[in-house]
Amino acid sequence: MANLVIAEHDHGSLKAATLNVISAAVEIGGDVHVLIAGHNAKAAADAAAQVAGVSKVLLADGEAHAHRLPENAAAQIVAIASGYSHILAPATPYGKAVTPRVAALLDKAQISDIIKVVDADTFVRPIYAGNAYATVKSSDSVKVITVRGTAFGAAAKTGGSGAVETLAAVGDTALSSFVSSEIVKSERPELTAAKIVVSGGRGLGSGDKYREVLTPLADKLGAAMGASRAAVDAGYVPNDYQVGQTGKIVAPDLYVAIGVSGAIQHLAGMKDSKVIVAINKDPDAPIFSVADYGLVADLFEAVPELAAKL
Amino acid sequence: MKVLVPVKRVVDYNVKVRVKADNSGVDIANVKMSMNPFCEIAVEEAVRLKEKGAATEIVAVSAGVTQCQETLRNAMAIGADRGILIETDAELQPLAVAKLLKAIVDKEQPQLVILGKQAIDDDSNQTGQMLAALLNWGQATFASKVEIEGGAAKVTCEVDGGLETVLIKLPAIITTDLRLNEPRYATLPNIMKAKKKQLDIVKPADLGVDVTPRLTTLKVEEPPKRKGGVKVADVAALIDKLKNEAKVI
Ligand SMILES: Cc1cc2nc3c(=O)[nH]c(=O)nc-3n(C[C@H](O)[C@H](O)[C@H](O)COP(=O)(O)OP(=O)(O)OC[C@H]3O[C@@H](n4cnc5c(N)ncnc54)[C@H](O)[C@@H]3O)c2cc1C
Ligand SMILES: Nc1ncnc2c1ncn2[C@@H]1O[C@H](COP(=O)(O)O)[C@@H](O)[C@H]1O
Numbered sequence: 001m002a003n004l005v006i007a008e009h010d011h012g013s014l015k016a017a018t019l020n021v022i023s024a025a026v027e028i029g030g031d032v033h034v035l036i037a038g039h040n041a042k043a044a045a046d047a048a049a050q051v052a053g054v055s056k057v058l059l060a061d062g063e064a065h066a067h068r069l070p071e072n073a074a075a076q077i078v079a080i081a082s083g084y085s086h087i088l089a090p091a092t093p094y095g096k097a098v099t100p101r102v103a104a105l106l107d108k109a110q111i112s113d114i115i116k117v118v119d120a121d122t123f124v125r126p127i128y129a130g131n132a133y134a135t136v137k138s139s140d141s142v143k144v145i146t147v148r149g150t151a152f153g154a155a156a157k158t159g160g161s162g163a164v165e166t167l168a169a170v171g172d173t174a175l176s177s178f179v180s181s182e183i184v185k186s187e188r189p190e191l192t193a194a195k196i197v198v199s200g201g202r203g204l205g206s207g208d209k210y211r212e213v214l215t216p217l218a219d220k221l222g223a224a225m226g227a228s229r230a231a232v233d234a235g236y237v238p239n240d241y242q243v244g245q246t247g248k249i250v251a252p253d254l255y256v257a258i259g260v261s262g263a264i265q266h267l268a269g270m271k272d273s274k275v276i277v278a279i280n281k282d283p284d285a286p287i288f289s290v291a292d293y294g295l296v297a298d299l300f301e302a303v304p305e306l307a308a309k310l
Numbered sequence: 311m312k313v314l315v316p317v318k319r320v321v322d323y324n325v326k327v328r329v330k331a332d333n334s335g336v337d338i339a340n341v342k343m344s345m346n347p348f349c350e351i352a353v354e355e356a357v358r359l360k361e362k363g364a365a366t367e368i369v370a371v372s373a374g375v376t377q378c379q380e381t382l383r384n385a386m387a388i389g390a391d392r393g394i395l396i397e398t399d400a401e402l403q404p405l406a407v408a409k410l411l412k413a414i415v416d417k418e419q420p421q422l423v424i425l426g427k428q429a430i431d432d433d434s435n436q437t438g439q440m441l442a443a444l445l446n447w448g449q450a451t452f453a454s455k456v457e458i459e460g461g462a463a464k465v466t467c468e469v470d471g472g473l474e475t476v477l478i479k480l481p482a483i484i485t486t487d488l489r490l491n492e493p494r495y496a497t498l499p500n501i502m503k504a505k506k507k508q509l510d511i512v513k514p515a516d517l518g519v520d521v522t523p524r525l526t527t528l529k530v531e532e533p534p535k536r537k538g539g540v541k542v543a544d545v546a547a548l549i550d551k552l553k554n555e556a557k558v559i
Contacts, residue, residue: 015470069476070439070449070451071442071448071449074443092470093451093452093467093468093469093470094469094470096435096439096451096452097439097449097451097452098439099439100404100435100436100437100438100439100440100443101439101440101442101443101449102443103405103436103440103443104405104408104439104440104441104443104444105443107405108405108524109403109404109405109523109524109525110404110405110434110436110440111525112433112434112435112436113433113435122528126433126533127336127431127432127433127530128321128327128336128430128431128433129430129433130533131326131327131329131336131533132327132329132336132530132531132532132533133530133531133532133533134527134529134530135527135528135529135530135531136525136526136527136528137525137526137528138524138525139524139525139526140524173448174479175446175447175448175449175478175479175482176448176449176450176476176477176478176479176482177476177477178474178475178476178477179464179475179476179477180474180475181469181472181473181474181475182472182473182474183469183471183472183473183474184471184472185471196558196559221559229488232489233488233489238472239454239468239472239473239487239489240468240469240470240471240472245430245433246348246427246428246430246487246488253558254552254556254558254559264326265323271533271536274556274558275552275556275558276536276539277548277552283541288539288541289536289538290536290539291539292536292539292540292556293539293540293541293542293548293551293552293556294539294540294541294542295541295542295544295545295548296541297544297545302545305545306545306548306549309545309546309549310549310559
C-alpha cells in the first residue's frame with residue numbers, strides 16, 4: 001500500500017498545509033510519496049524529500065504546471081495514480097479544485113475534509129457546518145481524500161530522506177489559461193497555521209476601524225488576522241481573511257473574536273481553537289456560548305486597553 | 311448561449327440540525343428546506359448573464375426527491391426559463407450527481423454550467439469539478455467575478471492569499487463563491503409566472519446512470535461540545551486569565 005500526497009507549493013517551497021496532509025498519510029500507513037507538479041520546482045521537491053515520513057518525491061516539472069491549473073494537475077495525477085491506495089491533498093482552494101477532478105477521472109468517490117483516520121477505509125468528516133461528524137467507509141479501491149489541516153499535526157520539515165524522482169510532465173490540456181493574480185503578501189503568520197488569531201466582525205464598523213483597532217493587538221500578540229463574512233462582505237478586509245464554514249478553518253491556541261456575533265457558519269471555522277476569547281457588547285451574542293473567556297464591553301474601548309496593557 | 315444551473319435542496323442555512331439519537335444521521339423531518347445559498351448565487355449569475363445578452367436560455371436542474379420541484383420553481387422565480395427534475399429517493403453522492411448532470415449536459419448541450427461551490431448540508435465541494443472532469447471541460451472554481459468574452463469566460467477566483475483570474479474555454483464549468491453577487495428576491499408576479507414554466511421529470515434509470523453510493527455512513531455524531539466558559543469583569547481580569555489560567559500569552 002502506498003499513499004500519494006499532492007503537494008501544495010509555490011515551486012520554491014512547500015505550503016504549510018502539505019505537512020498536515022503528510023501526517024494524515026503517515027497515519028493511514030504504508031509508504032508516503034509526494035507529488036510536486038510545478039515549474040522550476042526542484043527546490044520544493046527537495047524540501048518535500050526532507051520531510052519526516054516521506055519515502056519518495058515525484059517531481060513533474062513543466063510549463064503546464066507553471067500556474068498550477070487544476071486541469072493540468074489532475075491529468076498529471078491520473079497519469080501516475082495506479083499503484084496508490086490513497087491520494088490525498090489539503091482541503092485548501094487548490095486542493096479542493098484539483099482533487100474532485102482526479103476522483104471523477106478515476107471513477108472514485110472523494111472523501112472531503114477528513115478530520116480523523118479511523119482505518120485505511122474509514123474516516124471522520126464534518127457535515128452541516130461542523131454541527132455533525134460523519135464516520136464514512138469507502139468501498140472504492142482508491143481513496144481520494146482532502147484533509148483538514150487543523151485536524152492533523154504538521155510533519156517535521158526535516159528528518160526524512162526521500163529520493164527525488166523526475167517524471168515527464170503532462171502537456172497543457174489547453175482548457176484554461178492563467179490571466180493574472182492579486183495575492184496580498186503579509187508579514188503576519190499564515191491564518192490557518194498561526195498560534196494566535198485576532199478576528200474582527202461587523203462590530204468594527206469599517207475597514208479603517210478594523211485596521212486601527214485590531215492591528216496594535218495583533219502586533220502585540222504576533223497574531224494572524226481573520227474576519228467574519230460580514231466584515232469581508234462589507235469590504236473591511238480581503239476575502240481570504242474569512243473564517244468559517246465557507247472560508248478558512250482555523251484552530252489556533254488562542255482565537256480572539258472581536259465584534260463577531262458567532263453565527264453557526266462562523267463557529268464552524270474556529271470552534272476547535274484551544275482557547276477562545278470573545279469581546280462583544282451584546283451579552284447574549286452566541287459567540288459567548290463557545291468562548292472560554294467572554295468580555296462584555298464596547299470593543300472600541302476594550303481592545304485598545306487590552307493592546308496597551310499586554 | 312444556453313446556461314445550465316444545478317440547484318440543490320438543502321436544510322435552510324438558519325437551521326441548526328440535530329443528530330438523531332440512534333446516530334444514523336441528522337434529523338431533517340419537519341425542518342425548513344431551501345435552495346442551497348451557493349446555488350441561488352449561481353441562478354442569479356445566470357440571470358445577470360441573460361440580462362446582459364450573454365445568455366439566451368437558463369435551465370435549472372435538481373436531483374432528488376419530488377419536493378425538489380419547489381427548489382426548481384424557486385430558481386424559475388429568480389429567472390430560470392425552465393426546470394428539469396431528476397427524481398429519485400435514493401441517497402445521492404457528488405459523483406452520482408455529476409454523472410446525472412453529465413447526462414443532462416449531453417442532451418441539452420449548454421455552453422456553460424454554473425454550480426454552487428459547496429452544498430451546505432454535505433459540505434462536499436466536489437460536484438462541479440467532477441462534472442468538469444467527466445465532460446473534459448475547463449473549470450473555474452470559487453468565482454467572484456464572471457465575464458463572457460467571445461468563446462471564453464474570464465473568471466476571477468478566490469484562492470489562498472487573494473484572487474486569481476483565469477480564462478476558460480467554453481463550454482466550461484463555473485462554481486460560485488459568496489461574493490459573486492447578491493441574489494434578488496423573487497417577486498410575487500415572478501413566483502406566479504414560475505408556476506407556469508416548463509418542468510420536466512426524468513429518472514436516473516432513464517439517463518442510464520448508476521447512482522449506487524460509494525461511501526457508507528457508519529454513524530453520525532454530535533461534535534464534542536465546548537464547555538461553557540466564564541465572563542470576565544474587565545480587561546485586567548482577561549489578561550490575568552490568559553496569562554495565569556490558560557497560559558496562552
Ligand atoms: C451559505 C452561507 C455561508 C456563510 N459562511 C460564513 C463563513 O464562512 N464565515 C462567517 O463568518 N460567516 C458566514 N456566513 C454569514 C453568517 O451567517 C453571519 O451573517 C456572519 O458570520 C455575521 O458576521 P458578524 O458576526 O461579523 O456580524 P453580526 O452578526 O452583525 O455581528 C456583529 C457583532 O458585533 C457586535 N458589536 C457591534 N458593535 C460593537 C461594539 N462597539 N463593541 C462590541 N461589540 C460590538 C454586535 O453585538 C454583534 O454581535 C455565511 C452565511 C451563509 C448564508
Ligand atoms: N442533488 C443535486 N441536485 C442538483 N445540483 C446539485 C446536487 N448536489 C450538488 N449539486 C450542485 O453541486 C454544487 C456543489 O455541491 P457539493 O459538491 O455536494 O458540495 C451545489 O451547489 C449544486 O450546484
